[in-house]
Amino acid sequence: MKIYSHKPDGYECPFCSIVSGVERPNQGTKQRDIIYQNEYVTAFIASKWWPNNKGHVLAVPNQHFENIYELPAEYAAEIHKAAQLSAFAMKYTYRCDGISTRQHNEPAGNQDVWHYHLHVYPRYENDNLYRTKGFQTEPNDRPFYAEKLRLWIGENK
Structure with a gap:
């Protein structure tokens, strides 16, 4: 059901590219950032990080659904x-103190990629996650985190 759609005409979905194996020639997610994939979902290290919560993960459906609706x-x-x-x-693997998940829908809900996705953040005491701004990472910063998570998942799923 297509209701509450906000994606612009001609929208090129970056998450559909990741799922299909196409890498964009920018700082975005690379195939080596994927930590888990099955027929329904792909999980990968996000290309946008928060200063005290590096290596957070996005879980996305492999089929394009714009939002929770x-x-x-x-x-x-x-x-x-x-x-x-x-x-x-x-x-x-990160030895974090906790985990937060969050998910955004529509512009008023802070959604900025028009493909449903769930954030999974490592949390640490006094990390100020909700008081800091995210920044774009370099592609070579992410494999360290992806390899750790991928190895643990491979041994424990």
Whole structure:
């Protein structure tokens, strides 16, 4: 069901590119950033980081759904399984103090990529996640985090 759509005409979805194996020639996500993938979902290290929460993960459906209003329940379940795997992997490999997830819908909900996605953040005492701004990372900064999470998930799923 296509309701509450805000993507502009001609929108080229960066998450659909990742899922399909196409890398953009910029700072965006690379195939080596993927930590988990199945027929429903792809989870990867986000290309935008927060200063004290590096290596956070995005879990996206492999099929294009703009927002939560379109997302079928079977995809939602798989996204949350991927988020849970990511959370356990972060807890064990990053040694973080906790985990936060968040998800945005529509412009007023701070959605800025028109493909449903769930953020999974490693949290640390006094990390100020909600008081800091994100920044674009360099592609070579991400493999360190991706390899840790991918290895843990491969050994524990």
